[in-house]
Amino acid sequence: MMLVLGLVLIGCGPEKPKASAPVARPKVIATTSILADVVKSLGGSQVEVETLMPAGVDPHLYKPTAGDASKISEAKLVLSHGLELEGRMGDILGNLPATTKSLVVGDTLPKERLRPIPGQANKYDPHVWLDVSLWMLIIDPIVASLSEVVPEGKTTFELNAKNLKADLTRLHGVVQKQIEQIPAANRVLVTAHDSFGYFGRAYGLEVKAIQGVSTAAEAGVQRMQELSQFLTDRKVPAIFTESSIPPANIKALKEATSAKGWTVREAGPLFSDSLGDEKSGAATYFDMMVANATAISLALR
């Protein structure tokens, strides 16, 4: 027995330090690419950020996979949007392991700045990131949560927050300037689903959509008729597809409008509920907002 043990010990020997071995960083999970981008900006090299939903995926319809549950079980912190954006993730987000802290960023925003959904008591439009000045308000709550799970990173998170706030303040102005280029009569934004309500409120556009704030409900024939009439009456130059939604409804609306005698252009895709991939020019929140504002501004001029 002693002999065997001795051999094993000799076999192990003193370990040489591996210079290139990565240090395991605390894992933080965000549900969407949009939220993950903020956490990456704030967490810097102190944390490892993982995104559950790949770019281009519709968060309203996303069903968690078995892999998501195991990722979550290893995480120190899970960040979600809430406001029912992740419609099918309720079970998994509501039953986090005791070792995993949760932050629902939508719940940290002041209620008076949320858009109530007409006819639905205590329900709010979840697309808050499309108003930069509103989305900035989630920075401090995220810093507080990160600092709780990684106390040694607090100073870094606070410094990153200061820089991010400066960037986003600048971004808000960039978006404003783009939208101001559109002639007042053309400031009408028609999209596949009702994701741009906060954007319209913040930057001065009238917003209409085929589907509601969730993509879970089908678009009605009557809605198509109303919208095609509206586009014709107002001579709206363009309507927009969204990267996370199949373009079929927008194509149908274009045809319905054409049948009424007005030719509307199909523009986009806009990045509403997801960042784009690396080649899209919308792979970060900053770039996504600039890409959206530029696309809208050019198509409606």
Ligand SMILES: [Zn+2]
């Ligand atoms: Zn949406």
